[in-house]
Amino acid sequence: MTSLTAKREAEPGFWLSRQYNRLTLKQRRTLMGYLFIMPFILGFLIWWLGPAMVAGYLTVHKWNFLSAPRFIGLAHFEKLVSDPILAQSLKVTIVFSAISVPLGLVFAFFLASLINSKFRFIAIFRTIYFLPSIVPAVANAILWAWLFNTEFGLINYIIRAFGGPKIGWLQDPNWVMLAFVILTVWGVGGSMIIFLAGLQGIPQIFYEAAEIDGAGRWQRLIHVTLPMMSPIIFFNLVIGFINSFQVFVSALLITDGGPQRATLFLVLHIWRTAFSSQKMGYASVLSWLLFAILMLLSFFVFRYIGSRVYYENPGE
Amino acid sequence: MGFSEKPDNFIEAGRSAKSRAETFFHWLTLFLLLFFAVVMITPFLWLLSSSLKTQINIFQFPPQLIPDPFMPQNYVYALTYKPFGLYFRNTLIVAGLNVLAVVFTSSLCAYGFARMRFPGRDFWFGIVMATLFLPYAVLLVPSFIIFSRLGWVDTFLPLVVPPFFGGGAFNIFLMRQFFRTIPEEIADAARIDGCSEFGVYWRIMLPLSKPALITIAIFTFLFAWNDLIGPMTYLRSPDNFTIAVGLASFRSQTDIHWDLQLAASTAVTLPVIALFFLAQRYFIQGVVMTGLKG
Numbered sequence: 001m002t003s004l005t006a007k008r009e010a011e012p013g014f015w016l017s018r019q020y021n022r023l024t025l026k027q028r029r030t031l032m033g034y035l036f037i038m039p040f041i042l043g044f045l046i047w048w049l050g051p052a053m054v055a056g057y058l059t060v061h062k063w064n065f066l067s068a069p070r071f072i073g074l075a076h077f078e079k080l081v082s083d084p085i086l087a088q089s090l091k092v093t094i095v096f097s098a099i100s101v102p103l104g105l106v107f108a109f110f111l112a113s114l115i116n117s118k119f120r121f122i123a124i125f126r127t128i129y130f131l132p133s134i135v136p137a138v139a140n141a142i143l144w145a146w147l148f149n150t151e152f153g154l155i156n157y158i159i160r161a162f163g164g165p166k167i168g169w170l171q172d173p174n175w176v177m178l179a180f181v182i183l184t185v186w187g188v189g190g191s192m193i194i195f196l197a198g199l200q201g202i203p204q205i206f207y208e209a210a211e212i213d214g215a216g217r218w219q220r221l222i223h224v225t226l227p228m229m230s231p232i233i234f235f236n237l238v239i240g241f242i243n244s245f246q247v248f249v250s251a252l253l254i255t256d257g258g259p260q261r262a263t264l265f266l267v268l269h270i271w272r273t274a275f276s277s278q279k280m281g282y283a284s285v286l287s288w289l290l291f292a293i294l295m296l297l298s299f300f301v302f303r304y305i306g307s308r309v310y311y312e313n314p315g316e
Numbered sequence: 317m318g319f320s321e322k323p324d325n326f327i328e329a330g331r332s333a334k335s336r337a338e339t340f341f342h343w344l345t346l347f348l349l350l351f352f353a354v355v356m357i358t359p360f361l362w363l364l365s366s367s368l369k370t371q372i373n374i375f376q377f378p379p380q381l382i383p384d385p386f387m388p389q390n391y392v393y394a395l396t397y398k399p400f401g402l403y404f405r406n407t408l409i410v411a412g413l414n415v416l417a418v419v420f421t422s423s424l425c426a427y428g429f430a431r432m433r434f435p436g437r438d439f440w441f442g443i444v445m446a447t448l449f450l451p452y453a454v455l456l457v458p459s460f461i462i463f464s465r466l467g468w469v470d471t472f473l474p475l476v477v478p479p480f481f482g483g484g485a486f487n488i489f490l491m492r493q494f495f496r497t498i499p500e501e502i503a504d505a506a507r508i509d510g511c512s513e514f515g516v517y518w519r520i521m522l523p524l525s526k527p528a529l530i531t532i533a534i535f536t537f538l539f540a541w542n543d544l545i546g547p548m549t550y551l552r553s554p555d556n557f558t559i560a561v562g563l564a565s566f567r568s569q570t571d572i573h574w575d576l577q578l579a580a581s582t583a584v585t586l587p588v589i590a591l592f593f594l595a596q597r598y599f600i601q602g603v604v605m606t607g608l609k610g
Contacts (some may be wrong), residue, residue, distance in 0.1 A: 005369040029432065029433060029434055030434040030435060031429050032432060032434075032513050033432035033433070033434030033437060034428075034434065034436075035428075035429055036424055036425060036428025036432060036517070037424075037425045037428040037429060037437075037440055039421040039424060039425055039480065039481050039482045039483075040421075040425040040440070040444060040481065040482030040488065041440065042481050042482075043478065043480075043481025043484070044443060044481075044515065046481065047455070047459065047478045047481060048447060048455065049456035050458075050462060051455045051459045051461075051462055052455070052458065054458040054462060055457065055458035056453075058458070058461075065464075077535075081366075093386065111352060114345060114348055114349050115349070115372060117345050119346065119348075119349070124576055125349050125353055127596070128353045128356050128357055128566075129352065129353070129356055130592075130599070131356065131357075131360070131589065131592070132356055132359070134538065134588055134589070134592055135540040135585050135588070136541060136560065136563075136588060137542050137543075137544055137560070138542075138544055138563045138567075138581070139563065139581035139582075139584045139585045142563070142577050142578065142580075142581045143359060143363050143578070143581055144359075144565055146362075146363075146366060146574055146577075146578060147362065147383050148360055149574075151375070151377065152374065152375055152376070152377060152379060154358070154359075154362045154379065157377070157379055161378075186359070193599075193600060197600075199371045217341070229409075234490070238449070239378070240451060241383050242451060245451065245453075246451045246452075246453050248544075248545055249451065249545070250546045252544075252564075253564060253567060258592075259568075265455075267453040267545075270456070270457065271456070271545070271549075274456070274457045274460070275460075275549065280457065282463065283457045284457055284458060286456050287453075287455070287456070287457050287458065290453065290454050291450065291454045294354060294424065294450065294451070294454070298449050309380065
C-alpha cells in the first residue's frame, strides 16, 4: 500500500492536481479561463506579434532574401515619401475606396429594402441577389475580364446595342476604375443580407405609430428606418472600408495592375515588392504603412461616425 | 414594408388616393425586383453560355446567346489540361484541416470569452476585436519570412497550422455571440452535477451550438476554397496547388482560350453554388448573427 502511494506521488499528474487543489476558487477560475483562451493568446504572439516584430526589424534593413540583411537606417522611409509608384498606388486605393464603399453601401441597402417586401416568391429573389457574392475570387475575375472584353464582352455588346460607343474598359485608365467599382458592387450580397436582417428586426409597431402620425414613405425611411439601422450601417461601413483596402485577386488577374498602373492597388503593390522584386525590407515598410492607414481610418470612422450611431440597448 | 396593411378607419377619407399610391409602389417594387434579378443573374448565364461555345464562336460579334455547336467537351479539355483532380484533393485537405481547426479552437476560445470570468479577459477580447479589423494582407510579408525560416514554404503547413491557434477573430466573435444566447442555468445544472468547466463546454455548449458551428465551418470551407493570396504565396510546385492557384495559373497559360477558362471557372464555381443551396439557412444565419450585434 505505502509503495503504491509513493509511486502515485511521484507521478507528475498527481503533483499537478495537488498544486491545483491548493489554489483559491478565484485563482482556479483565472487559470481555467486562460486555458480556454490559450490558443488565441499563443496565436496572437506567434502569428501576429512575431511577424509585426520581424516587419519592424526589416523596416531599417535592406534584404533580398539571398544575402544577409543590411542595416540602412531610415533610407526606406525617405524612399516612401518620394516613391511615385507608391503615390499612384495609394491614389488608386483611396479613390476606389471612396467611390465603391458608399456606393456599395447604398446599393446593398436598396437591394435589402427590395427583398424585404412581401411577395410570393421573395425567397428566390433573395437567393439570386446573394449568389454573386459567393463566386470564388479567381472564377469571378475571369468572368468579369470576359464581360468587360472590349470586342466580344457582353457589357460592350449591350452598350453598343443601345447605340453607345465601344468602351475600352480594361485598356483605358479612365474607365478601368469604373469597371472595378461595377464588379465590386455586383458582389454586395453579404452586406445586403446583414441589412435585410436588420430591417426585419425593426418592430413593426414603429411604422404603425409613424403612419398614424401621418408620416409618408419617405419620412418613415428618414425617421424610423435609418435611425434604427444606424448600428448596422456603421458595421457595414467599417467592413466595407477594410475590404476595399484589400483588393488583390481581381487587380492581379484582370488587369495585372494596369493599364498604366491604374489598378495598382496597395496590396498588389506590396505583394509585387516582396515577391517579384524581392525587396523584403521595403515591403515591410509598406505593410506597416497599410497598417497605419487602416488604424487611422478606423479611428476616424469610430470617432466621427460611430458617435452618431443610435443604439437601442446601450451597453449590450 | 407593409403593403398588405389595411388603412386605419380614421384616415378612411384619404383611402382611395392612398391605395392608389400603394398599388403604384407595389408594381414599382416588383418591377425593380425583376430588373435587378436580371442584372444579378445575367453574368452567370453569360458565363455558362460562353463556356459551351467553340473557340471560333466565342469571338463573334454580335455574340451567340445559345451556343451552336454545343461544346460540353470544353469542360473535359479544361479539367484535364491541368490536373484539377489533384488540385481538388489538395484543396480538400487544406479546407478540411482549416474547418477542423476553426470549429474546435474558435469555440474553445469563445467559451472562455463568453462564459468565464477572470482578470484580463476584456483586454484579450479587445485584442481579438483589433485583429478583426486588421486584414491578413498586412502580415503577409513578415509571415512569409517566418514560414520560410521554418522551412514550411511549399508545404500546406503555413495554410493549415495558424488556424489551430484561435481560428480567427471573426469566428471567435461569432461563437461568443452565440454562446451568450444559451441560458447559463443549463451550465449551472451541469456544474452542480459535478461537471468540469471543460465538460460544460464539451458536453453542453458544443452540442447546443450546432447551427453556429455549421455556419463557421461553411464560411471557413468557402474561404479556403476561394483563397488565392495565401496558396499563391506559399505553394511553389504545381503538385501542391489548390484549385484557386491552379485556375489562376491555367488562366495565365491559356491566354486567349476563353472557352476553356470560362469552362474551368464554371466548374470551380458549381460546387460552391451547390454548397450554398444545401446549406442556405446557415449562410443567412451566420450573417444575421454577426450583423445584429455589430
